[in-house]
Amino acid sequence: MDSRCKGFNSVGWYKTVVSPTTPYLGLCFYVKITGSDVGCLEGYDVRGRDLVFWVSVVSRAICREICRLDPRCVFFIYNQDAGTCMLRDLYLEGNPGTTDPFMLVRPELAACLGSTNFGQFYCVTGYDVNGDHVRSVFYAADIEECRVAFFLFLTDKRRCVLKKNQFNGVSGSTGPLSLISYACFRVY
Known part of the structure; x- marks a missing residue:
């Protein structure tokens, strides 16, 4: 990891300066927590x-x-x-x-x-992972729409489950589960 990194945008470019920020339609900016x-x-x-x-x-x-x-x-x-x-x-x-x-x-x-084995993520096939849902399950055209910090991709209905608090949340149970195509974790 580059220690100069202060955050990154949804296109994948890392930023060495957080402010002033310039809004761009369709882009999200994620700030890196100090020391994280x-x-x-x-x-x-x-x-x-x-x-x-x-x-x-x-x-x-x-x-x-x-x-x-x-x-x-x-x-x-x-x-x-x-x-x-x-x-x-x-x-x-x-x-x-x-x-x-x-x-x-x-x-x-x-x-x-x-x-990594999937862009900026490492994915494990066929695993559920305990955590808290970030928001309601939503439909995705394909796995590419799921790119966040931690997610599960369910092939059966093209659903993407965004999660946080890995291993400690109230949803799911960490272990093999055939309904889950991929459990993916952001590496950088």
Whole structure:
């Protein structure tokens, strides 16, 4: 991630200056929260298959770069207190880790997606993910209309479910579900 990034627009261009803003018809501007990392879940050890364990890693940014250099790495678990970086694949599917909505949040951990397979997103086939609905389900012509921070795409009725609060909301249950074509998460 580029540390100069202050936000991005709906066309995908990142912005290094937030104001003054100029409105353009048909474009949305999303502001990056200071210190946030769109592709990371703070406090979680997300389920996946361990690939490589690194020690003496001094920052999340370095852990992310290590992940990007390994073609097998889909995501990583960074432990800030211990300075460790665990590279993983099989997001949501492998062991160890958990996707339980009642899991103990550990502030020293961050689970961060490091690769994409659908534009700026990483999508998992056939998974429901617990969360809160952002708004009512709406019909979409195809999956391209669903591009937000976190969504589920249901092929049967061309529905897109926008969600937030991954693993902690009141809607859904994280696990395999054939009604869900894709669960997709914004990486950057």
